[in-house]
Amino acid sequence: MTTHSRSSTPALVFALAAALGLTMTAPRAEACGGGWWPEVQAIDYRVQGIASAEKDLAEGRHLAAAGKVIRMIPHIRAYSKASSDLIVNRSLRVLAVASARSGGDLSKLADELPSDLKESFAGMSDEARTENLRWSVKALKALRKSKKDDVTLKTELAEAMAALPETKAKARKTLEKLARKDLITTPEAYRALGRLRAEAGNTDGEAHALERCRTMARDAAICDGQAAAPGES
Amino acid sequence: MRHLFLFALLLLLGCRDRAPSRSDEAAIPASGERATAVSAAPTPEAVTADEPPGDAGRGRELVAQYECRRCHEGTGLAAEPLTRHCVSCHTKVMAGGFDERPKAAEWKQHVAHLSVVPSLHAAGRRFDRGWLVRYLLEPHDLRPALTQAMPRLPLSREQARDIATYLASLGPDERAAQPEASGEGNPERGRAVMDAMQCGSCHRMTGVKPLAAATPLGPEAPTTYQRSAEEKRPAVILAPDLKYTRERMRRERLVAWLLDPAAMKTDTLMPKPGLTPEQAQDVAAYLLGAALEPAPSPAVPAPLPNLDRRVPYEEVAKAVLDVTCRHCHGNPDEAIGDGGPGNTGGFGFRKRGINFTSYEHAQGGYLDDAGKRHSLFEPMPDGTPRLVAALWARHREVAGKPDPTVRGMPLGLPPLPPEQIQLVATWVAQGRPR
Numbered sequence: 068m069t070t071h072s073r074s075s076t077p078a079l080v081f082a083l084a085a086a087l088g089l090t091m092t093a094p095r096a097e098a099c100g101g102g103w104w105p106e107v108q109a110i111d112y113r114v115q116g117i118a119s120a121e122k123d124l125a126e127g128r129h130l131a132a133a134g135k136v137i138r139m140i141p142h143i144r145a146y147s148k149a150s151s152d153l154i155v156n157r158s159l160r161v162l163a164v165a166s167a168r169s170g171g172d173l174s175k176l177a178d179e180l181p182s183d184l185k186e187s188f189a190g191m192s193d194e195a196r197t198e199n200l201r202w203s204v205k206a207l208k209a210l211r212k213s214k215k216d217d218v219t220l221k222t223e224l225a226e227a228m229a230a231l232p233e234t235k236a237k238a239r240k241t242l243e244k245l246a247r248k249d250l251i252t253t254p255e256a257y258r259a260l261g262r263l264r265a266e267a268g269n270t271d272g273e274a275h276a277l278e279r280c281r282t283m284a285r286d287a288a289i290c291d292g293q294a295a296a297p298g299e300s
Numbered sequence: 301m302r303h304l305f306l307f308a309l310l311l312l313l314g315c316r317d318r319a320p321s322r323s324d325e326a327a328i329p330a331s332g333e334r335a336t337a338v339s340a341a342p343t344p345e346a347v348t349a350d351e352p353p354g355d356a357g358r359g360r361e362l363v364a365q366y367e368c369r370r371c372h373e374g375t376g377l378a379a380e381p382l383t384r385h386c387v388s389c390h391t392k393v394m395a396g397g398f399d400e401r402p403k404a405a406e407w408k409q410h411v412a413h414l415s416v417v418p419s420l421h422a423a424g425r426r427f428d429r430g431w432l433v434r435y436l437l438e439p440h441d442l443r444p445a446l447t448q449a450m451p452r453l454p455l456s457r458e459q460a461r462d463i464a465t466y467l468a469s470l471g472p473d474e475r476a477a478q479p480e481a482s483g484e485g486n487p488e489r490g491r492a493v494m495d496a497m498q499c500g501s502c503h504r505m506t507g508v509k510p511l512a513a514a515t516p517l518g519p520e521a522p523t524t525y526q527r528s529a530e531e532k533r534p535a536v537i538l539a540p541d542l543k544y545t546r547e548r549m550r551r552e553r554l555v556a557w558l559l560d561p562a563a564m565k566t567d568t569l570m571p572k573p574g575l576t577p578e579q580a581q582d583v584a585a586y587l588l589g590a591a592l593e594p595a596p597s598p599a600v601p602a603p604l605p606n607l608d609r610r611v612p613y614e615e616v617a618k619a620v621l622d623v624t625c626r627h628c629h630g631n632p633d634e635a636i637g638d639g640g641p642g643n644t645g646g647f648g649f650r651k652r653g654i655n656f657t658s659y660e661h662a663q664g665g666y667l668d669d670a671g672k673r674h675s676l677f678e679p680m681p682d683g684t685p686r687l688v689a690a691l692w693a694r695h696r697e698v699a700g701k702p703d704p705t706v707r708g709m710p711l712g713l714p715p716l717p718p719e720q721i722q723l724v725a726t727w728v729a730q731g732r733p734r
């Protein structure tokens with residue numbers, strides 16, 4: 068015991084000295100009330116992260132987009148309403164839309180999900196995938212509450228709602244209204260509208276919606292259900 | 301966080317150059333029409349009209365509402381902080397304050413024009429109130445070496461009167477004693493005095509023989525950034541074209557100004573020329589009465605036919621939307637809630653909700669006065685999509701033919717070249733492919 072105490076004292080002194088030395092030799096410091104504090108320049112790397120995830124989403128790489136958000140904010144599903152942190156809101160939107168466009172299937176990201184979410188969030192079962200779609204709708208609705216006149220969000224919410232049986236009717240109503248005013252903001256939403264019209268037996272309307280989808284889309288194949296983008300297979 | 305906001309603000313603010321107005325979508329030339337020459341000369345009635353006095357108190361409120369202090373000094377209101385002050389921020393960009401940013405060199409090309417802005421000190425006491433009202437309603441290029449950037453604000457005539465009255469009430473300067481305007485002055489002698497003083501070193505006077513200068517000013521360059529070092533001097537940049545003097549100033553104020561500019565406007569860059577009262581009368585006589593050659597009428601270029609090849613969004617964004625439009629039509633989520641005057645509102649403009657930061661947002665339309673959303677691509681009565689009509693409207697505004705129904709875009713900046721409008725028009729005609 069005595070031996071141990073003797074050997075640990077110099078180590079403690081050394082550690083303290085090293086810590087003090089590091090502080091004293093910090094490259095930049097600012098005086099504050101007579102004391103010295105190391106200047107810390109906080110860089111929010113989420114800015115680049117969310118920009119990159121948004122780009123992935125826009126270019127059809129839904130899983131890549133979802134993966135970036137989850138890696139950046141692992142606890143993101145804990146948000147039940149819009150945050151005062153705009154990056155969190157942008158992340159919520161990306162994940163919700165990416166999940167909806169993937170049919171709730173995020174199983175390829177399972178290894179990256181927090182263990183307590185792995186079962187449900189990965190979308191391994193039909194129930195889990197439906198639950199993911201419901202989460203997408205809920206998240207987009209929460210965002211819509213704080214941005215009622217954001218028509219992009221409105222379009223994306225309707226697109227997500229179109230994937231759930233219980234919200235299809237409302238989705239179609241919203242998308243039809245937006246289409247009449249030429250305010251549907253994505254080809255994916257036209258694809259959803261096309262499917263809803265087809266289910267209602269409106270084949271001409273379906274053809275028209277899919278034509279708009281093909282005109283707008285970078286890759287017209289997404290309008291025919293072949294949504295896999297490069298690197299997404 | 302502060303740096304993030306500055307970066308966002310830069311994205312919102314620094315576009316390119318020039319002045320605003322409105323235009324007639326019905327009068328937008330159809331494809332293949334010949335270029336139309338229209339006169340930009342102000343109507344004499346508008347120039348000389350005697351404006352009834354406005355309400356200075358309301359004028360002060362309007363100066364705050366229209367955020368004049370984001371660009372101008374001398375508003376009688378406290379200056380905005382750097383994060384909201386266009387000129388301070390642009391000056392910092394030009395001085396290398398953001399050189400560590402990867403896009404600093406690009407920003408410098410876009411913001412150079414707004415690093416020097418005339419101050420409003422004593423504007424109301426120097427200038428004719430009728431002219432001030434008219435200029436506020438229809439701003440136009442006054443300074444040959446300054447890229448015009450005064451936006452056409454959504455002002456009523458009554459509001460313009462109130463602002464002019466407020467400006468006139470600011471800081472009367474006891475030193476600005478205005479001498480009796482005795483005699484008419486001799487314009488020939490006045491011109492000789494101006495040449496001897498080498499007024500042409502800073503000023504142009506369009507419509508007369510070039511004024512003598514120590515270093516003659518070169519041909520006008522299209523942007524401030526491209527001008528010579530001489531023409532980048534603030535005194536040269538701010539020197540007005542003297543052909544407008546007769547519209548802006550009355551004789552007695554002009555004589556007082558010529559005798560001692562700093563007595564009237566303490567922060568002026570105009571040196572005291574050391575004129576005798578008689579010489580000042582002579583120079584005033586020349587400035588107010590010299591015969592001016594009529595200026596060539598600006599022409600509205602003819603639209604180009606749509607391109608035969610596919611034009612994707614990325615190309616339109618790179619050539620037009622990202623470099624010109626998104627500065628004012630930004631994404632509030634990327635700029636701490638401020639989407640710029642063309643989105644979340646500002647400079648007296650109400651929220652229009654136009655966002656050009658992504659493909660999806662560009663499809664999202666605009667909010668009308670009642671807060672209802674409409675497509676930016678809806679056809680105007682002549683079939684031209686609204687967005688394209690606004691771009692042509694800007695050409696007509698610069699040519700002196702504003703239209704009350706469509707505000708020309710880009711607001712306060714030079715019109716887009718026909719090739720860029722052609723790109724936008726083709727993209728719209730092709731169904732706006734991503």
